[in-house]
Amino acid sequence: MVCFVPCSTIYCFYTQVPYVGVKVASTHVLPALITLGSDQNSAVKYASIDALGAVAQHFKSDMVVDKIHIQMDAFLEDGSHEATISVIRALAVAVPHSTDRLREYLLTKIFRLTSAPPTENDIERRRERANVFCEALRALDATDLPATSVRDLLLPSIQNLLKDVDALDPAHKEALEVIGRERSGGTLESIGKAMGAHLGIATSVSSFFGESSLLGKKEGGEQHDPAAASVPPQVGLQTQQENTRFGRIMRGGFGDMLRGKAKGGDEPS
Numbered sequence: 001m002v003c004f005v006p007c008s009t010i011y012c013f014y015t016q017v018p019y020v021g022v023k024v025a026s027t028h029v030l031p032a033l034i035t036l037g038s039d040q041n042s043a044v045k046y047a048s049i050d051a052l053g054a055v056a057q058h059f060k061s062d063m064v065v066d067k068i069h070i071q072m073d074a075f076l077e078d079g080s081h082e083a084t085i086s087v088i089r090a091l092a093v094a095v096p097h098s099t100d101r102l103r104e105y106l107l108t109k110i111f112r113l114t115s116a117p118p119t120e121n122d123i124e125r126r127r128e129r130a131n132v133f134c135e136a137l138r139a140l141d142a143t144d145l146p147a148t149s150v151r152d153l154l155l156p157s158i159q160n161l162l163k164d165v166d167a168l169d170p171a172h173k174e175a176l177e178v179i180g181r182e183r184s185g186g187t188l189e190s191i192g193k194a195m196g197a198h199l200g201i202a203t204s205v206s207s208f209f210g211e212s213s214l215l216g217k218k219e220g221g222e223q224h225d226p227a228a229a230s231v232p233p234q235v236g237l238q239t240q241q242e243n244t245r246f247g248r249i250m251r252g253g254f255g256d257m258l259r260g261k262a263k264g265g266d267e268p269s
Contacts, residue, residue: 006036006044014051017058025059030067037071046086049075053090060099069105076109081125084113085132092136095143107140107153114160118167126167133161134172141179150183 013029020029033055037048049072056068072091075083091098091106110133120126137157145154158180161168168176 006039006041007047010036010044010047010051014054017051017054022059022061022064025055026061026064026067030055030064034067034071037075042082045075046082049083049086049090053094056091056102057094057097062101065099065101068102072105072109081120081129085128088113088132088136092132092139095136095139100146103140103143103145104149104153106136107145107149107157110136111153111157111160114157118164123166126164127169130161130164130167131169131172133157134169134176137161137179138172138175141183155180155183 010033013033017025017029030052033048033051037045037052039045039048052068052071055064059065072087075087088106088110091102095103095106114133118126118129120129137154140154158176161176162173162180165173
């Protein structure tokens with residue numbers, strides 16, 4: 001009961017964030033959340049992290065972003081498993097609506113955290129940590145990241161996560177491998193494999209029309225003209241870019257829909 005009042009206060013801030021202006025957010029909401037974030041009670045501290053994530057989602061001014069950076073750094077310096085999970089998850093939720101600076105900040109933190117050797121012997125904690133990192137990277141991949149961030153932060157973070165195979169969910173592992181191939185020079189084939197992994201269908205044109213294809217097996221001895229089944233080798237650069245971006249957006253949220261994690265209709269948009 002000791003933490004009931006501060007947690008209730010944080011919840012009120014959390015629900016009111018979409019309805020206040022940047023001035024109220026920077027002069028009242030943020031200072032209150034920062035103060036509550038220094039509370040000795042862990043439940044109060046972690047509740048304030050979620051509320052700060054909501055602020056990051058709705059406000060893009062440099063002053064607000066700077067304060068969020070400072071406070072999230074303080075939480076991460078705590079070094080606890082719970083604080084790390086809460087910070088990454090809160091910022092990942094804000095990724096689609098946040099600023100480029102906040103995305104770069106999150107990507108940098110993930111790279112540093114995944115570069116350190118795992119200190120947890122508890123496999124469940126390692127899995128929880130890996131899942132949160134994977135979800136954040138998939139959300140970041142669905143945005144327009146600078147090429148330098150992809151090369152120096154995104155791809156190395158993926159490589160770091162793939163080293164601890166035991167901690168990776170198979171669906172996340174597949175998605176990370178596809179992101180890695182695509183971001184390092186893959187084409188439409190990578191997108192097909194990503195979607196096929198989620199839907200359980202053939203993942204390329206050859207899977208449908210090859211000699212041992214789905215259609216080939218269904219139609220017995222019917223012969224198919226290989227030339228008719230081939231994909232034109234030349235595709236416009238603009239079409240490739242659009243397909244690539246569409247694939248990243250779908251990967252960022254499609255898996256959650258299939259797992260039934262989509263938000264309920266009563267949540268505010």
